[in-house]
Amino acid sequence: MLKRYALILLAAVTGLFVLTARADYQPVAQKVVDNVYAIVGPLGLRSAENDGLNANFGFVVTPKGVILIDSGASLLGAKKIEAAIGKVTRQPVRWVINTGSQDHRWLGNDYFAGKGTEVIAMSRTAATQAEFAGQHMQSLGRFLGKRVQGTKPLPAPKTLPDSTTLEIGGETLMLAYTDAHFSGDAWVWLPQRGVMFSGDLVYVDRLLGVLPWSSVKNGQKAFHALAALKPAHIVPGHGRVCDLAQAQRETGDYYDFLAGKVGAAAKEMEPIDATLDRYADVPQFGHLENYSELHRANMSRAFTEFESQ
Template identity: 75%
Template sequence: MTLRRFLSLACLFAVQTAHADYQPQATRVVDNIFAIVGPLGPRTVENDGLNATFGFVVTPKGVILIDSGASRLGAEKLEQAIRTVTEQPVRWVVNTGSQDHRWLGNDYFAARGAEIIALRRTAATQAEFAAQHLQGLERGLGQRLAGTQARPATRLLDDGATLELGGETLTLRYTDAHFPGDAMIFMPKRSVVFTGDLVYVDRILGVLPWSSVTNGRKAFRALAALAPAHVVPGHGRPCDLARARRETGDYYDFLADKIGAAAKEMEAMDEVLKRHADAPAFRHLENFEALHRANMNRAFTEFEAQ
C-alpha cells in the first residue's frame, strides 16, 4: 500500500470516527414508557442508521424494546440510551417492521438473552429483504456495519395477537403500509400506540416502491379508532392523535383523494403532479422538497393500476 493510499484510508476512518459520537437520548412519553427519537434525515455514518423513532417500556421483569436499530452498533447505542433510565436488561424486543432500522439490531439483543418477537408476516418479510438491506447499509455505513447479523424474529405471532410481557399488555396489528410486513403496537391500559413506519411526525412520510397508500390510509383510520392518548411515531417526536392526523393521516387522504382520484379519472400524471406540487398543508414538514413529488408519482401509479 502506498503512503498516499494509507493516508487516504486513515483520513476516511478519522472522519467516520469523528462522527461516531452520536448518542440517541431517551424521552419520557408517560409513566414507564419512553421514546428514543433519531434524526429526521437519511441513514448516515453520522447517525449509525438510527434515523427513526424507537421505544421502550420499563417493567419490573425487564425492558420491552420496540425495534432494535439498523446495526449492531446502533443496537449498542439504543442500549446505552436505555441505561440512562434503568439498569433493567432488555428482555424482549418487539419488531414493528421489516425495514432495516426496525430489526437488524435483533442479533445484538438476542445474544444477551432477549426474546425477539414479531408478527409472522413481519418475520417472513425480514428474511426476504435481509440481504438487500445489508448490502444497502454496507454502502451507507461502511465499517460501522461490522458485526451486524440478520436475525429475524423467532417468536412469531398471528395478526391481532396480544402479548403479556412483564405485566404490560401489547396488541400487534398488521398495517403493511410504508413497507411490507409493517405493524403497530397498541398498549390499551396505557393508551399508547407505537406506530412503526405508519406515522411520520416532523417530517413528511415516504412512499416507497413497496409502499401502499391504500393500506396506509386504512391503517391510519384503524389507529385513529383506538383513540390513543399518546402516539409514538415511526419517525419524529411523540405526539397526540391530532398531530399525527395532521402530519400523516391527512397526507394519506391527500394522496388518495387528490392524486389517486385524478389517476382513476385518467388525467395526465405530469399535469396532476404540477397542480399539487405545493401542498401548503405539508410544506413545513422536513424532507418535503426531496420526497413530495416522488410520493405523488408512486401514489398515482398505485391508483392508476387499481
Template identity: 35%
Template sequence: MKTAFAVAASLIAINPALASEDITDQYPGSPLYQKPVEFIPNVWSAIGATAPPTYENNGHNNNLSFIVTGDGVIVINGGAAYVLAKALHDEIKIITDQPVKLVINENGQGHAMLGNSYWAEQGVPILAHVDAAEAFEDDGAQSLQQHQRVLQEKAEGTTLVGPTETFEGARTIEMGDYVIEVLHLGPAHSPGDISVWLPKQSLVITGDMAFHERLLPIFEDAITADWLETWDTEFEALGATYVIPGHGHPTNMDQVRRYTRDYLVYIRGKIGEHIDAGGDLTDAYYVDQSPYAHLDTFEELATKNAGRVFEQMEWE
C-alpha cells in the first residue's frame, strides 16, 4: 500500500500542469511565487516559477526549502533577494516558533545567495561549499546588477553577502530529530553544487543537480560529461525516494532522471552525430531537441545548450 507521501509524489510527477512559465505569480499576497507546501512531514518548499526571473515573479524562480527539525529550522537557499528571504522567514514564523538556525546555499549563483543579506542581518549562520563561495565572490557583483535591473525598487536591501562558513566534500548536521548530510557529489551544473540528503526520510533536496519541469541550462562551466559521471556514480547511489529539485515541484527519481540525465545523454548524442557528420557550430544550434520542447524555458535555452555541448565535445 502506498504511503500518503508516495501518492503525493506520484500525483506531482504526472501532473505537469502544476507548473507553468506563463503564470507570473501564484501567491499574490507575498513576494514568494508560491506559498510553501509541506512535501513530507516537517520538510517544506516554496516552489519558484519555472520561468526566468522577472519583476512580476520577484526573481523567485528556484525552490526555497526548509526543514523544521524540532530544535530549529534549516533553510536551503538564501533566495534571490532580500525581499524573498524575508517573505520566506515570515512564512516560517507562521508554521513554527522554532528559530532559523542555519541557511545552506545550494551553489554560488544569485538565486541561491543574494538573499543572504537578509539572513546575515538576522544573525543566522550561512553554509556553502568552498567552490560556491569562490564563484559568488567572482560573479556576485554581476548577479546583483542583473537582479537590480530586473527587480528595480524591489531590490532594496539586497547586498553582496557570502557564506559565513564553507566546507569541502560533505558536512553532516544533527539537529533535533534529523540527520542531514550536505553533499558535494562532484562536478554538475555549477561550481560548488550541493545536495541536501535526509537518509532516514530517503529525501534529497537536489539543488541544481536535477531538473524536470523546465529545461536545464548548460552554462560554460557545466561540463556535461562530468555532470553525467557525478549523476551515475554518486547521485543515483543515494537511492532517494523523494526529490525536491532546484526548480519545479517535488517529485521522484524517475522524473528527474528522465529530464536531467537522459536529456544530457540525448543532447550529447545528437551533437556527437552532428560532429561525426562534419557539422559545424552554426548548424549545431539547431539539432533536433523536439522530445523536450514541452518543457518550460525550452525557447530560451535549447539552442544555447546545443552550442555549449558542441564546444565541449569538439575537443573531447
C-alpha cells in the first residue's frame, strides 16, 4: 500500500513538474549571422505560459552594448528576453528599437528604460503605442492574469522621422515604415549584414492576420520594397528565421492574392459574400497555422479596404 502511494505521489509530482515547465516558457536566442541573433517565439496565442512572447525578437551585440529589437509584452517578458541575451553576451542592453505598437513589441520598454537603456521608435510608432496603451493593457490582463502586474506602458521616449538611418554601437540600421499590421509599424534593416527584422510585415509558418487597423495595400507595397532589398536573412514578426523565397511564398504572395483577387472583386463591386465563398479555399496557403481561423476574416477586411477606395 505504501509503495503504491509513493508511486502515485511520484507521478503527481512529475506531472506538476511538467506543468510548471510548460508554464514557464523560456525564450532562446539563435544566431542569424555573427553578432546578430533572433529570439523566435511560439506560434500560438499570448498566454500566461509564454508571458505574451508569442512573437519574434532580436538583438545585435556590439562592442558598446546590445541593440534589442522589440522589448516584449510585459515586465516579466522583458526580463525573460534579457535572460536569453545574457546567455549569449555579458554586454548590457544599451538600446531598444520598437518595430511596432502591438503589445509584445513595446510593453517591456519601461523595464529596460529603468536600467538606463535608450528606447527608440519611429514617431508614428510611438504615437500608436500611446493610443493603444490602455486597450493593450486590458487585453493582456485577460491573457496573462496576475503575470501582467508591474508592467507600465512607456511609448518610446526617443522618436525618429520617416526613413531614418541610425549609427549606433558601430552598426548601421535603416528604419522604414511598413504601416501594414498597425499604423506606424516599421522594419529594421541591417544592410551590411543582409539581415531584415521585418516586424509584423512578414509572417511565415502561420497566416498573417489582417486586423481592423491593418492595411493590405500598405502591406503589399511594403513587401515589394522589402523584396527589392534582397535580404539574405529575414527575422519575421512570427515564424522561423527564413530567406526571401519563403517570405515571398507565405506573406508576399498572400498580400498579392488579397489585393489582386479580393481587392479586384471589391473594385468591381461584386457581392462580398460571393467573393469570400469563391476564395474560401486557397490551397497554397492552407498549410499555414491559423489559416482556418483567419483567412475569411482577412478577406473580409481586405474587401472593405479596397471597396472604400
